[in-house]
Amino acid sequence: MPPAPSFPPPPSLSSNYSGLPDRLADIGSESKNRLLSRRTLPESAPRQHDVPRLPPDISRAEFNQAIGEVKEILGSENVAINDRPLVDGWYIEHPNTHDAYHVALQEDLVSSAVVYPGNVEEVQSIVRWANKHLIPIYPISMGRNIGYGGTAPRVPGSVVIDLGKRMNRILNIDAENASCLLEPGVSYFALYEEIQRRQLPLWIDTPDVGGGSVLGNAIDRGVGYTPYGDHFANHCGLEIVLPSGELLRTGMGALPGKEGDDNPTWQSFQPAYGPYSDGIFSQSNYGIVVRMGMWLMPETSHQSYLITFPRDEDFPDIVEVIRPLAQQRVLGNIPQLRHVIQELATTARPKSDFYAGKDPVPRSVIHEHAATLPVGDVSWVFYGTQYGDPAGITAQLEIIRTAFSKIAGAKMLLPDDLPPEHYLHSRVSVCSGVPILRELDWLNWVPNAAHLFFSPIVPTRGRDARIVHEIVVRLHAKYGFDLLPTLCVAGREMHYIVNIVYDRASVDEKRRAAALMREMIAETAAEGYGEYRTHILFADMVASTYSWGSNALMRFNETIKDALDPNGILAPGRNGIWPRRFRGKGWEILGTEVEDALDGKGIGPKSVQ
Template identity: 85%
Template sequence: MSSSFPPPPTLATAHSGLPERLVDLGTESKTRLLSKRTLPESVPRQGELPVLPPDTTRAEFNQAIGELQQILGTEHVDINDKPLVDGWYVEHPNTHDAFHIALQDDLVSSAVVYPGTVEEVQAIVRWANKHKIPIYPISMGRNIGYGGTAPRVPGSVVLDLGRRMNRILNVDAENASCLVEPGVSYFALYEEIQRRGLPLWIDTPDVGGGSVLGNAIDRGVGYTPYGDHFANHCGLEIVLPNGELLRTGMGALPGREGADNPTWQSFQPAYGPYADGIFSQSNFGIVVCMGMWLMPEVGHQSYVITFPREEDFPDIVEIIRPLAQQRVLGNIPQLRHAIQELATTAKPKSDFYTGPGPIPRDVIQQHAATLPLGAVSWVFYGTQYGDAASIATQLDIIRKAFSAIPGAKMLFPEDLPADHYLHSRVHVCSGVPVLRELDWLNWVPNAAHLFFSPIVPTRGKDAQVVHDIVVRLHAKYGFDLIPTLCVAGREMHYIVNIVYDRSSLDEKRRAAACMREMIAEAAAEGFGEYRTHILFADMVASTYSWGDNALMRFNETIKDALDPNGILAPGRNGIWPRRFRGKGWEILGSEVEDAIAGRGIGPKSERKA
């Protein structure tokens, strides 16, 4: 594919780049996406720049930044006074959210700093306490759909941990584990294991450019038997909000002659309370180093099962549950809707439908009939592991179980063309990070997306309740429903992907309203999100209100004890320190839509009428 767009960077030139094996595919993906862009690459920013941190004058900010430049070196402190560029997946910004749901200039940093050592992270934290300037750490900032690199409090200083802290500190072949810094991507870890010729797998999300550490700390998921990333981490090193350094688990026990404890990546809890959990999805500390378990290489077989009718949905879920509980299913399988068979062709929606509103179900079926899987409604992607005989036995059990649904059909990679999405699942489910999942971003021009991610019991009736809510609200607000269910034995992540044109304020407003109503209606039925966009964090946190908000009061107690000056990522996951709490920073109800209308993100007293 010819293009005027330069190829993306490689791992040889940037920690955030692509491996050489994916450069051509990455260039094609980038070209497809950016060629549909109607937005200018950047637009002039308004007002005096940079945006200041709260309660900080420009003179105070300039003095504080001068001190920070002395600590880190001028070249490692960037003032955010330049045009904002949304970029592309491998070349995304660290100044704001590339997939901005509010206005592009709303959630912006005042500066971005690049520590290179743990000691420099500690120095930055002490600097922040001295000047009462909020800091917002990111690993690589690729939690797209959840806020990216944007700080919740405008004017915060972003700590980009990835650019200079990107070492693979250890890969232990015997222990099947590794130790990584925040800037190590799935791409980088995979390539290093391949370079060393080790019979080990990583577990990767759908797209492999994210941080191994960052994804685990945000409790992301993958698709091998090691798919629960936080459950498979082992050992953390953390800079606390006062600048002190903490090691959790067996790392708290010194090794011989000052070396690391040899069991740090072998046993998670150690002695006493298990502290690791409070540093996931929180603002209680900055994780600067993490151990991760790796999966020994094993035989595998991916497959797809198709189902012809929309109404098959609850029956599919009922069949999955016992298979998953009995460990017959080998991985974290995906149940997807047939609309994704259209979207993963990388073609725009306009190739399939140019009418108003969401693409009708009969039109989806009509176009799906021309694709390799045919006129189906639901698609189940799974992978089995082990030797050939055990895989064959597992597949027989699975085939028989799903045959209870009339018209169910099982297919294997060799049954489908080389460009079919199943071949991408083969890679992902055997630990090979890829890019294919970016293809559905071509669905609309200037595409961005927003995730609604509730946890639902693996029961057909409960799944149907949530499904009915999202179907109805997507129709109400005019969005195509693109659901992916990651299904385990007792719960499933029902992940809804709202794809919108970020050049359209109307689409942004409707996306926010749809999100808000889905959160409220699902919570009213007892279903809460496990992860959300930063602009909806207060809303989601408020739904976990049992016992007069006992959980949030507990979180606030920890926050105030560890971070009395409120400098570390205030508002992340809805946790506000005493300094900001109750002063109008929270965003609830329709206030995201108000922000899209230009009324601002800061405390209510400063928002426009």
């Protein structure tokens, strides 16, 4: 058997703001080699359309003139025209020209150019430039919003503002206040490593994979798994460039400090006096967040564990046990409930190792292979972590064990009960604020793997969970995808996150993934359950489900958008919010447009394709 191909190692954090820390160098190389060795797509392919893709309503001469002006503002070295072959790359070496995990065709959502500001003043200058030329701009922090659109602009031909490359400073870590102030290009890896370098008794809260922007994830209302897992709820203070180019500070940051310094309460108290405006800058296109304060968690003792359940039909009963434990704050973190098929996927082995068919792995085959793994032949696995003093943790674990014992066959295991390669040990790291890479192992499930998230909010009640779960199970079977669900559980709601893993070399799989997504959005919304976050291609569809009061919420959002951004230059269409300039002109995606794009029809009004 020929040796597996070897690829150049990922960049290190010491040499590249978005790289891997040295402690993960070998793991990163192994992960990259595993994933790329299953690639059948060429590294890049010739583009089929004129390059660069022009912004809407802008001629090539107008574009060239505008690009010449922005080069004068930033320097030619900080402006890149997107006219080269598109390369999907790997997690740490992802593109900023398009969505690496393209659901439509690779060329459908591309930028015309990428600009790299180095400070707040340059961001302001770019925004004023965009207003002058009526060129849509699309800011990204680091572009690792994978599964939701990555770095792709919603309007093809937009100019991407890559904030991470040159704006990646940790501006302050206040050990006494347990807080920090960051620029957009600071990754979870970078923040963690700096805290360790300073030997501070503080934790960060990280998502499953640690290469993303701390600021970007919070602004998109991402979650982690410590008691600080609601990232936007634990931000404190924003500095924002508005669509006019003006600069705004929210919360206590609006109060000037002594002798021109920042005031001492900006990262201590979230609101200030008057309306609390921070929320309108999350998941919106109302401004570019260029600085953000974040609360950090004081270091503490902790104990991770898992509990297994033997039957698929245990699902609603598990949820019923979780709810009072979470509401009474017995559960220490934001725990996860996963189906046992993920015990197979997190081994980093391909689906073909377990099942030769192209259809979803039959339940009997999942049972057969699960029986050979450390947790055994079970159906559901609950991952949790407790925090505090050792005596308190022991008491909490006993309460949890007793509560789940109501479900016949439930079994609690601690890390010492499992081999070092088991996924629980990765949860120990994540749930104690240590960013890692393990979650990328899912992507070995199919060749050329990409993924698309479906993320509805469900009340923490068995009957609600059953309704959504049965819809998701039925539609996955209809469209021929393995169901890989992860439920992030709190006392009153669960993020029911479905990871649709597909081969991005297969037009058929992409078409089925898009249709699956579209039907899950529609059917769950019809039952009263909506997504909290979605891929940019499905934003209009999700936004349209929030239609109470004759679409009062969207009309309100559009009113704010038109007031702040009358020229419609800032991220038009992001999260379904279109400015007047684009609204009602065929840009919205509300039907089968994503599937149609795979037939070469493109994304956007026919007049601009």
